[in-house]
Amino acid sequence: MLNPKGLSNLLLFSTVRIETEYPDGMGGTGTGFFFRYPIDENTHLKLVITNKHVVEGTSASKFQLHTAGSDGKNVFATGDFVNVVLDQFENHWITHPDPNVDLCALNFTPELVQERNQ
Numbered sequence: 001m002l003n004p005k006g007l008s009n010l011l012l013f014s015t016v017r018i019e020t021e022y023p024d025g026m027g028g029t030g031t032g033f034f035f036r037y038p039i040d041e042n043t044h045l046k047l048v049i050t051n052k053h054v055v056e057g058t059s060a061s062k063f064q065l066h067t068a069g070s071d072g073k074n075v076f077a078t079g080d081f082v083n084v085v086l087d088q089f090e091n092h093w094i095t096h097p098d099p100n101v102d103l104c105a106l107n108f109t110p111e112l113v114q115e116r117n118q
Helices: 007-014 110-117
Strands: 015-021 027-040 043-050 060-070 075-087 093-095 104-107
Antiparallel strands (some): 015 027
């Protein structure tokens, strides 16, 4: 289990920067946060939650994930990043069914993300 050292490291590992690209070549940025959604007592979905307006109309995206180091007791950010690129970005998100709620979720299970990034 991660034991981030300090509040700033805790925030680094619970949030993600989202860089988006639109079909016209313009770009944007947003943030998301990681959320574990329980399916049953042994299974959880790993999700990224963000606002619908961050992903609407996008064609591609890049997530910047912080890499972690450890001193044996604590986990800390190394200052390096891993980039995950997703084409057809908007299609990967599940939007809230209420059009007045500006939230959506992405299944961020590592195996699925790895397949998408190859």
